[in-house]
Amino acid sequence: MSFGLNGSGLDYELYNVKSDPLQLDNLLYQRPPSGEVKKEWLRLHQLLTARLIEVFNLPVRFTWPREPVGL
Secondary structure, three states: OOOOOOOOOOOOOOOOOOOOOOOOOOHHHHHOOHHHHHHHHHHHHHHHHHHHHHOOOOOOOOOOOOOOOOH
């Protein structure tokens, strides 16, 4: 995921590195993403959020979304 320092431009990436080792096909740009992809997106976002909280590293310049933006 990448984002601007003010919280704008959240951009998510999710790849299947087994079938797409060069990471050319962002699964989140499939319209609409499958239910399985959405479930994994939410799971990974929650893991990232928990880790950021654990290490006291949530962004301070904007409110971190508790769920992926656009899910």
